[in-house]
Amino acid sequence: MRWNLLSEFEPILLANIHREHSHTLRVYEEQGGYRSLKRVLADQPREAFRDLIKGSALRGRGGAGFPCGLKWTFLPENHPGPVYFCLNADESEPGTFNNRILMEEDPHQVLEGLILSCYATKAATAYIYLRYEYPLAYKHLQSAIDELYAAGYLGDGVCGSEFSLNIYLHRGAAAYICGEETGLIESLEGRRAWPRIKPPFPAVEGAFRKPTVVNNVETAACVKQIADRGVDWFRSLGTPPDPNNPRDPGSFGPKLYCLSGHVEKPGCYEAPLGITVSELINDFGGGVWKGRKAKAAVPGGISMGLLTADELDCKLDFSGPGKYGCLGLGTAAVVVLDETVSIVDFLHNTCRFFAHESCGQCTPCREGTSWSLKMLDRIRAGQGRLLDLDLLLEIGDFIGIMPGTTICGLADGAAWPIKNAIRKFRDEFEEYIKRTNPTGYMETSPPLALELHSIH
Amino acid sequence: MTNQPAKTETPAGQRVLSDAIVAEIKAYFPRYPTLQAVTLPALHVVNAHLRHVPLQAVVEIAELLELAPAQIQDTLSFYGFFKQDAPHGETRAWVCRSVSCALRGGEEIFAYMCQKAGIEPGQTTDDGKLTLEFGECLGACEFAPCMLAGDTLHKNLTEESAGKFLQSPTG
Numbered sequence: 001m002r003w004n005l006l007s008e009f010e011p012i013l014l015a016n017i018h019r020e021h022s023h024t025l026r027v028y029e030e031q032g033g034y035r036s037l038k039r040v041l042a043d044q045p046r047e048a049f050r051d052l053i054k055g056s057a058l059r060g061r062g063g064a065g066f067p068c069g070l071k072w073t074f075l076p077e078n079h080p081g082p083v084y085f086c087l088n089a090d091e092s093e094p095g096t097f098n099n100r101i102l103m104e105e106d107p108h109q110v111l112e113g114l115i116l117s118c119y120a121t122k123a124a125t126a127y128i129y130l131r132y133e134y135p136l137a138y139k140h141l142q143s144a145i146d147e148l149y150a151a152g153y154l155g156d157g158v159c160g161s162e163f164s165l166n167i168y169l170h171r172g173a174a175a176y177i178c179g180e181e182t183g184l185i186e187s188l189e190g191r192r193a194w195p196r197i198k199p200p201f202p203a204v205e206g207a208f209r210k211p212t213v214v215n216n217v218e219t220a221a222c223v224k225q226i227a228d229r230g231v232d233w234f235r236s237l238g239t240p241p242d243p244n245n246p247r248d249p250g251s252f253g254p255k256l257y258c259l260s261g262h263v264e265k266p267g268c269y270e271a272p273l274g275i276t277v278s279e280l281i282n283d284f285g286g287g288v289w290k291g292r293k294a295k296a297a298v299p300g301g302i303s304m305g306l307l308t309a310d311e312l313d314c315k316l317d318f319s320g321p322g323k324y325g326c327l328g329l330g331t332a333a334v335v336v337l338d339e340t341v342s343i344v345d346f347l348h349n350t351c352r353f354f355a356h357e358s359c360g361q362c363t364p365c366r367e368g369t370s371w372s373l374k375m376l377d378r379i380r381a382g383q384g385r386l387l388d389l390d391l392l393l394e395i396g397d398f399i400g401i402m403p404g405t406t407i408c409g410l411a412d413g414a415a416w417p418i419k420n421a422i423r424k425f426r427d428e429f430e431e432y433i434k435r436t437n438p439t440g441y442m443e444t445s446p447p448l449a450l451e452l453h454s455i456h
Numbered sequence: 457m458t459n460q461p462a463k464t465e466t467p468a469g470q471r472v473l474s475d476a477i478v479a480e481i482k483a484y485f486p487r488y489p490t491l492q493a494v495t496l497p498a499l500h501v502v503n504a505h506l507r508h509v510p511l512q513a514v515v516e517i518a519e520l521l522e523l524a525p526a527q528i529q530d531t532l533s534f535y536g537f538f539k540q541d542a543p544h545g546e547t548r549a550w551v552c553r554s555v556s557c558a559l560r561g562g563e564e565i566f567a568y569m570c571q572k573a574g575i576e577p578g579q580t581t582d583d584g585k586l587t588l589e590f591g592e593c594l595g596a597c598e599f600a601p602c603m604l605a606g607d608t609l610h611k612n613l614t615e616e617s618a619g620k621f622l623q624s625p626t627g
Contacts, residue, residue, distance in 0.1 A: 082489075094554040094593035132537065133550070133594050135607035168487045171500055173535035176592065190495030190521075192534035208489050260556035260597035267598045302555055335556050335597070349555050353592055359534075 011270040012229075012254050013221050017105035023140040025147040028108035034153065036227035037112050041119065041161040050120040053223060056231045057249050061098075061256075062088055062179070062216030063301070063330045064409075065318040067249055068223070072121050074203035075211045084207040085123035086188065086214045087114055089130040089137070090172055090179040093301035094353060095333035098256035099217035101268050103130075103137035106221075107144040111167070113220030115158065116227055118165050121213050126167045129184050132174050142169055176357035180408045181214035182206075183359065194361045195408035222253055238273035239317040251317035255332055259285045262292065262338035274317040277307060280334055292338040296425075300330025302350045303413025305420035306343075325423070327416040343425040344432050347417060348376040354414035365411035368399040372418060378450055384433035385443050389426065392418050473516045477505055481520055491521040495531050499538055507543035545580040547627045549605035550591030551613075557593075562601035565613050566590060572622050586625040 016022045016031055028034070040049055054069025075083060087110075091099040102110050118126050130138055145167055148154040156164045175193055177183040182196035185207045206212025226234050234253050241250035251273040257280050260266040264286030271284070277297055281287060288294045294309050299316065305326035307314055314320050318329050337346060355373040360366045372395050375388050396419035399405055400412035422429055433441045473481075484497040498517045502509050509532060511525075518525040532538050551557075551566040566577070570588055573581055580587040596602045599611030603618075606627025610617065 091595055092593060095556050095597050096593070097595045097597055100595045131595070133591065133604055135604075136609070139607075166487075170496070173496060173499070173537040174591070175535050175537075187496065188493060189490065190492035190531060191527075192531055208493075258597060260600060261559045266556075266600065298555070333597070335559070337559065341559065345558075346555065349553075349558050353554055356592060 009271055012225055013102065013109070013218070013256055014106075014268070014270045016109070017101060022105050023107050023144065025108060025144065025151060028106070032228075033108050034112055036224065037115055037153070038159050040116060040227055041159050041163060046120055046122065049116065049227075052231060053120065053226060056226045056234045057252050058219065058222050058226060058234065059249065059251065059318060060216055061218035061222065061331075063093065063303075063328075065251075065329060068215060068219055071203065071215075072117075072213060074201060075121060075213065076204060079211055081122065082125060082210055083121055083123045084210055084212040085114070085118045085121060085126040086181070086184060086202075086207060086212060087126060087128040087217060087220060088179060088181065088184060088214050089128050089134075089217050090176075090184060091217070091331075092131055092133075092176040092179050092357075093303060093331050093333060094350075095258060095260055095298060095301050095335040096331040097258050097260075098268050098331070098333075100134055100137055101256070102217055102221055103134065104140055107137075107141045108148075109221050109224055110217050111141075111144055111148060113222070113224035113227075114167065115153065115165060117213070117215060117220055117223050119158075119163055123213065124164055124166070126165065127170045127188055127207070128167065129170050129172060129178065129188060131172045131178070138169065138171065145169065175359075176353075177359040177408075177410060180410065183408065184214060185212060192359070194359055195410075197407055218256055225254075239315065239319075242319060245319070248319055251319065251329075255316070257284070257316065258331070258333035259336070260333070261297075261335040262289045262294070262341070263287065263336050264289050274315050274320070276312065277314050277316060277334055278312040280316065281312070281336060285336075288336060288338055290338070292340065294336055295339045295341055296337045296343065296346075298333070298335040298337075298417075299324075299326050300328065301333045301413075302335070302353065302417055303410075304328055304330040305416035306346075306424060308424050325420060327412060342432070343421050343428050344376070344380060347421045348373075348380055350417040350421075351376050351414070354410065358410060358414070362406040362408075362411065364399040364405040365414065368395040368411065369414045371395065372414070374450070378447060379429075379433060379436075381450055382436040383440065383447060383450075384437050385447070386430060386433055386441055387444055388433070389422055389429055393422055396422070470512070471516060472506065472510060472512045473502065473520075474505075477501060478520065481517070492523060492527070494521055495523075495528060499528075499532055503538055507545075507548075508539040508541070510540060542580075543584075545587035545625075546585050547606050547625045548587045548589070549603055549621075549625065549627065550589050550594065551603045552592070552594045552596075552601060553590045554593035556597035557601040560600040562613075565601050565603075565615065565618055568615055569618050569622060572619060586622070 058068045059065040172178045178187045178193045180195045183193040187193035202212040238252040242248040255273045269284040299321040311324045351373040355369040358369045396415040481498045484494045514528045515525045518528045601613045603610040608627045
């Protein structure tokens with residue numbers, strides 16, 4: 001039955017991306033674009049619109065899945081302002097590209113959602129923090145913003161209402177940590193992107209020490225769709241709350257799934273939250289490539305950890321991957337590893353990424369990520385010891401905000417692939433170490449360093 | 457010996473930011489409530505014009521933004537993005553080495569390109585035309601392995617397409 005449901009699902013967020021000139025205001029308006037914005041500005045008080053989004057139980061699409069409407073209500077009431085809005089377009093999680101597609105192919109959908117979100121949160125200035133590596137998204141967003149100013153959708157008195165808004169594009173400089181919301185704010189302010197200790201949360205004291213909302217690009221697109229189609233439509237899609245978990249707000253709405261790695265048809269696919277990894281691979285991705293079998297899959301960007309081939313019935317909703325020992329849904333970016341991949345190589349790749357991207361502020365993360373990389377380097381150079389696996393697990397278990405040793409979640413993202421890969425594929429690591437270091441794998445004395453490792 | 461920075465591109469006192477660059481930076485001022493927030497836009501403007509951000513430019517940006525040069529340098533050095541000692545090549549290319557591209561041969565392509573161009577990762581060819589660097593996930597995983605050269609995304613790289621690019625690198 002699910003097969004039928006999936007193949008019959010009409011894309012909503014991606015409905016327009018294949019139209020010619022889909023990034024222009026003309027084409028967007030032809031498809032009914034900005035009608036909801038005009039209606040909301042004319043008929044709906046801010047509070048009513050904010051409560052509508054809260055009632056939809058929309059959860060942020062950037063990775064943590066925090067309820068969007070709830071985040072908005074954390075803004076202090078009656079604050080003299082200004083309130084700032086930051087649209088997080090620093091998408092950098094390996095395997096993830098859904099925001100890029102939205103911004104390149106349908107920037108007005110994102111902007112309409114952003115304007116509605118600013119209206120709901122009383123923000124008069126919005127910054128789109130866009131990663132540098134997306135030049136086409138930059139071009140299309142900038143021309144879309146220019147079109148909006150010319151057409152009276154931005155600036156003083158949006159669409160003739162009392163509400164005024166300016167939107168500015170702010171380009172990053174190739175640093176993953178700028179996707180962390182307080183790192184983003186620090187970077188926006190012109191400093192190194194060191195995440196802040198929370199509290200205070202950005203809603204209370206964020207950009208320029210003023211109340212600030214940070215939302216993801218796809219979240220803004222969902223806001224626009226909820227304004228168009230209503231809460232009942234949104235809640236008709238996805239997974240309802242788990243009755244056994246009173247803290248589960250459910251996983252509602254459509255989701256953009258990124259599928260890459262060893263599949264026949266990599267791409268960005270839209271489906272309701274809660275499809276399984278194997279449905280995504282087989283129904284959308286045409287199966288594992290070259291007729292091979294899957295060995296493992298990343299459920300939501302590499303920081304979420306690893307699923308084995310036996311775990312691909314994992315549901316891709318906010319509580320699915322956690323049931324298999326993964327960190328969470330993350331960005332819902334699935335990366336498939338076929339049976340020929342060495343998990344040692346996979347883990348080396350993820351450790352190298354996090355060692356490169358750790359901002360260096362917290363010692364456990366700075367040292368943990370770089371030592372895990374040095375150990376993986378040594379293992380791959382044929383000098384691994386079985387003891388290294390326990391040391392790696394020690395790093396995996398002790399860095400991050402969950403064990404309480406770091407300021408932000410980057411370290412948790414670095415830890416999860418280590419923990420999952422070694423606990424779920426320990427036999428392969430042990431076999432690799434014994435095979436490549438037959439005389440030294442039982443050594444416990446301090447190892448000699450390989451050559452000094454530069455991370456830049 | 458005076459305590460001068462080791463490598464400046466220009467003799468002390470000679471300004472490197474043209475009036476046009478300064479005007480471009482100042483156009484960002486109204487966007488932000490603080491001048492410091494213009495740091496990153498200013499660095500991008502300078503880098504787009506000079507293909508690097510020499511120390512003298514840091515000093516001049518600091519003057520514009522009413523900050524200490526150390527504050528600009530602190531932010532600049534956090535990002536691995538801005539070169540300081542010499543301009544990068546006419547085209548700067550990042551080949552992705554993150555997981556989705558690595559699974560489809562990205563690292564091998566990058567090694568092949570460096571060998572073909574006769575440079576190490578991060579270096580510029582002798583004719584100054586191309587700088588080759590690794591990049592972390594470029595967010596184009598459906599086109600793995602991929603490369604961003606200037607503003608152009610090169611999709612589904614093969615040795616053949618990479619070799620072609622190296623013959624006349626543009627972006």
